[in-house]
Amino acid sequence: VIEEDQEWVNIFYEMPDFDPSRCSPWLLRIELDRRRMTDKKLTMEAIADKIHQGFGDDLNVIYTDDNAEKLVFRLRITNQESDKGNEDEQVERMEDDVFLRCIETNMLSDLTLQGIEAILKVYMHKPATDDKKRVVITPDGGFKAIPEWLLETDGTALAKVLSEQNVDPVRTTSNDICEIFEVLGIEAVRKAIEREMNHV
Structure with a gap:
């Protein structure tokens, strides 16, 4: 964990509403521009809801408060199966970094935060x-x-x-x-x- 994230990440993991053992070790950290967020009247919770609508329970999303010094999202893939013993799953886990990069590309190009999707x-x-x-x-x-x-x-x-x-x-x-x-x-x-x- 990055030192500047340590405090708020610890708060999230004190009483998690998810099973941390099912989360991938790979992490996608996104830092947002506060000025643009304010201009567009976006909140961290609204963006988290949109990510959840797009990816459901496949992604574990934790994020800072809107008043935090830096606006940060931390995304990790959630493994649906609890049994981690078989070899196929270990191979899949090795490809999590590639999958996270695909998710990043998809989020940046296709995820609509506000407005009407058909209007570019x-x-x-x-x-x-x-x-x-x-x-x-x-x-x-x-x-x-x-x-x-x-x-x-x-x-x-x-x-x-x-x-x-x-x-x-x-x-x-x-x-x-x-x-x-x-x-x-x-x-x-x-x-x-x-x-x-x-x-x-």
Whole structure:
């Protein structure tokens, strides 16, 4: 155990809610950036829950408190079988380090901590063309196009986005006609195709 981890690791192992003898000797230690955690409004417990959802009881996860000097996760593979005597299991145990590296790669690339999985990236911009501006009725009865910040995404998840609390469902659109058909029906697909043709 690293000296700086010794104190909080001892606290975890004083009254463990798991069988320490079933844990692999190999360890994956992850240290997180506090500033990014604060910016994203993430907690250690929330991340631990996501890891548990993704890997279940195959991984033993212990972690520091959110107020600790360093935010650290310690992950170890849990052997499901209690019988450790057979040779096959010893061979598997020798490959735990490789398996941990696979888990690390998987966690860094595929584990979603927040947001909607199908949406990979979000871009903010103010539209310059009138077709994306918000149209309002002026006091004298005319129409005026007002530019306001829009979010455009890589990837679509119309049903999930529409169910978000702070999303305006009336002005949220998608260019995936199959998804529009599943969520809003055939008439919405017709209108979407018509709109795309007019923009070309």
